[in-house]
Every structure is written in structure tokens, then in C-alpha cells.
Amino acid sequence: MKFLQSLIFILSISVAAYALFIYGFLELGIAVHPAMKKNFQAHSIGIYTHIFSSMIALLLGPFQFTKSLRIKKPTVHRLLGKFYFVSVLIGSISGLYMSFYSFGGTISHYGFGTLAILWFVTGMMAYSSIIKGNVVNHFKWIFINFALTFAAVTLRTGLGIGFASGLPFEVFYPYLAWLCWLPNLIAALFLLNTKFVRIEY
Numbered sequence: 001m002k003f004l005q006s007l008i009f010i011l012s013i014s015v016a017a018y019a020l021f022i023y024g025f026l027e028l029g030i031a032v033h034p035a036m037k038k039n040f041q042a043h044s045i046g047i048y049t050h051i052f053s054s055m056i057a058l059l060l061g062p063f064q065f066t067k068s069l070r071i072k073k074p075t076v077h078r079l080l081g082k083f084y085f086v087s088v089l090i091g092s093i094s095g096l097y098m099s100f101y102s103f104g105g106t107i108s109h110y111g112f113g114t115l116a117i118l119w120f121v122t123g124m125m126a127y128s129s130i131i132k133g134n135v136v137n138h139f140k141w142i143f144i145n146f147a148l149t150f151a152a153v154t155l156r157t158g159l160g161i162g163f164a165s166g167l168p169f170e171v172f173y174p175y176l177a178w179l180c181w182l183p184n185l186i187a188a189l190f191l192l193n194t195k196f197v198r199i200e201y
């Protein structure tokens, strides 16, 4: 489990750093399909809001799961947690907005749209559980929520597999809008019911 946690940590930071570099310093849409670039440029406020807020969630999420931070520095955990929730809130609303314009038609719109709604709802459930003092439910909801945040990493892995498979981008991308988060969600629900994930507080 330690190995998996470290891997998730490294991959999350790497994808967040990639997004910061590409979208913080280069021309908007330089690394995507020309049709996506056109969409991004037509909805630049939406895509920039989405990328920069979601990037913060992806950066902060892995730290929130470190036991030592939670136990030794609870005030830091609480502060970063608030930043995480605000990022998810803004990232999901802007992600939902962008899902209407996503590349790949109806399959993509529904895939990203469902992800955005689930990301928002699970984030709110995690926050309201801790406000009510229910640590067990807070952990379960945030575990599921971060599995959805991790869709940013799974999507990039899927893009690599898609390109390596030789299939045209137009063919595989719409399915990635679902495959980038459904396996994560199933894995999170499965892990929560095993002894590998223990809630320590």
C-alpha cells in the first residue's frame, strides 16, 4: 500500500507540474488536437479556471492522506483541506461547463459531465461529514473524491495507451471521457472494503 501511495503522490505532482508548465507558460491549446485548441480559445476563461483550480486539488490531495500530517499537524491538514474543497468546487463547476464543449460529441459530454457532478457531490459529502464530526464518513467520501481527482492522471495515461494502440484520436478520446474515472471509482469502492485501507485518526 505504501508503494501505491508513493506512486499516486509522484504521478499527481507530475501531472500538476505538466499542466502548470503547458498552461501557465505556453500558448493556450498548444499540446492538444486543433479542434480542442479552438474550443479552448473560445472558452478560455472556463478552461483556465478549470485547469488552475483542479491542479491545486491534484497537488494538495496526496498530502492530505499522509498520516503524519493529519496527526501531528491537524491545523495544517484543516487549512489545506479547505483549499482542497474550494479547488474541487471551482474545478468541478468549470469542468461541468467545459464538458458541454468537450471534444468527441455526446459520449464525451456525458462522460466528463458525470465526472464533474460526482466530483462536486463527493467533495460536498466529505466536507459536510467532517463539519458534523463524522471522521469515518469524511475519510470514505474524500477517498472516493480523490480517486475522481486522480482522473487527471488516468486520462493522460489513457492518452498514451490510445496513441500507442494506433487508433485515431477521434475514435478513442470519447471513451476516455468515461474510462479516465470509472475504473478509479470502482477501485476506490473496492479498496474501501478491504483491509488495505484503514482509517487511522
Ligand code: HEM
Pocket (backbone or CB within 6 Å): 015, 016, 019, 023, 031, 032, 036, 039, 050, 051, 054, 055, 057, 058, 091, 092, 095, 096, 098, 099, 100, 101, 102, 103, 104, 108, 112, 113, 115, 116, 117, 119, 148, 149, 150, 151, 152
Ligand atoms: C475530476 C473532475 C474533472 C473534470 C470533470 C474535468 C473536465 C475537463 C474537461 C471537460 C476538459 C476539456 C476536454 C475537451 O475539451 O475535450 C478538461 C481539460 C483539462 N483538464 Fe480537466 N477535468 C477534471 C479534473 C482535472 C484535474 C484534477 C486536472 C489537474 C491537472 C485537470 C486538468 C485538465 C487539463 C490540463 C485539461 C486540458 C486538456 C489537456 O491538456 O489534456 N482536470 N477537463
